[in-house]
Amino acid sequence: MMKIVKSHLETIEGVATYPMISLLIFFVFFGLLLWWVLTTSKERIKEMKEMPLDDQQPKPFDQ
Template sequence: MLKFVKNHMESIDGIATYPMISLLIFFVFFALLFWWVFTASKEHIKEVSEIPLDDNQPK
């Protein structure tokens, strides 16, 4: 089964670009997440972290 899949994948033109695109999307997502974590305001982080403890929210 694996040999069939390998031979089939090798026959597709430009197949090597898909893993590179996936890696690029993965890297960009986590780079943006890393940037957001370090630039988010401390007040916002504190406010959001207290949401589960807030009794005034409707259920």
């Protein structure tokens, strides 16, 4: 079974770039997520943390 898959993958031109692209997307996503976590204000984190326990109506976005 693996011989069949390997032989088909070898026929695809540039197949080695797909794992590199997926690895790049992975690191970019988690890098941006880490940046967001480190730069978000403590008040915003506290507000989001308390959202499930809040019985009030949701606040409208500032316009």
